[in-house]
Amino acid sequence: MELTLDRLSVTANGTTLLRELSLDVPGGGVVGLVGPNGSGKSTALRCVYRALRPHTGTVRIGGDDLHALPLRDSARRLAALTQENTVDLDFTVRELVALGRTPHNAGNQALSRRERDLCEWAMERMDVARLADRGVLTLSGGERQRVLVARALVQEPSVLVLDEPTNHLDVRHQIQLLSLLRGSGLTVLVVLHDLNLASASCDRLGVLRDGRLVAAGPPTEVLTAELVRDVFGVEATVVTHPVTGDPQLLYALTTHDSGRTTP
Numbered sequence: 001m002e003l004t005l006d007r008l009s010v011t012a013n014g015t016t017l018l019r020e021l022s023l024d025v026p027g028g029g030v031v032g033l034v035g036p037n038g039s040g041k042s043t044a045l046r047c048v049y050r051a052l053r054p055h056t057g058t059v060r061i062g063g064d065d066l067h068a069l070p071l072r073d074s075a076r077r078l079a080a081l082t083q084e085n086t087v088d089l090d091f092t093v094r095e096l097v098a099l100g101r102t103p104h105n106a107g108n109q110a111l112s113r114r115e116r117d118l119c120e121w122a123m124e125r126m127d128v129a130r131l132a133d134r135g136v137l138t139l140s141g142g143e144r145q146r147v148l149v150a151r152a153l154v155q156e157p158s159v160l161v162l163d164e165p166t167n168h169l170d171v172r173h174q175i176q177l178l179s180l181l182r183g184s185g186l187t188v189l190v191v192l193h194d195l196n197l198a199s200a201s202c203d204r205l206g207v208l209r210d211g212r213l214v215a216a217g218p219p220t221e222v223l224t225a226e227l228v229r230d231v232f233g234v235e236a237t238v239v240t241h242p243v244t245g246d247p248q249l250l251y252a253l254t255t256h257d258s259g260r261t262t263p
């Protein structure tokens, strides 16, 4: 199912946070949104998971105007892992994951056998099955993040949007999650800070700066030393991954030393 952001603009308190952002995520494709802090990545995603209504422009999902759909209908099509995903109530992991079925079921209807199997599958995939009976408030940041991804998978969406999903995850779980997204067949729009992970996991990248899309295309076209210098203000050497062929960036720490430790 295709996801289309069509000329989205967002303004808050007289400041334009997003300017005419257009971006297409083809059905089954993985598109990464990258850019410096404050460039508008989360704002764009918030328009997609309906935490924010764009002032102008349209988000279309499978051709339909997302904001015109009943919430329940859009939740059947789209799941989100957001920066606002906090867990305040002491559900067990199994209970929280099962909540992913809410858009599909009426009231307090008990889960079917298939749905219970789906929950177990998602917990296995996210490596949290052994935590199933733990209270979510007792989990580490990375464990909780993986539980929230399991809940999103249980929602059985066609489209998944994720805002910095690798936050808190150790390197093994970062790789596992991004491999899962890539092989899932889901339509994925993901905000990532790590440009090397973005390069490895996305078919295409969109680069935001000051709320504008300044580049878009496959990682090999987008991730150039010039772009990284221009947009992020960082010197990077671009090399080709010897196994995958993806562009990867090598950084060197800057060596400025003012010799002062306090202002």
Ligand SMILES: Nc1ncnc2c1ncn2[C@@H]1O[C@H](COP(=O)(O)OP(=O)(O)OP(=O)(O)O)[C@@H](O)[C@H]1O
Residues within 6 Å of the ligand: 012, 013, 015, 017, 035, 036, 037, 038, 039, 040, 041, 042, 043, 044
């Ligand atoms: N309600 C608001 N009023 C004014 N400015 C806002 C408001 N909400 C967000 N902003 C500003 O909009 C800009 C874009 O924020 P956004 O969270 O989309 O950036 P981001 O690219 O996701 O950043 P980060 O990489 O730091 O997560 C930021 O400068 C932020 O301070």
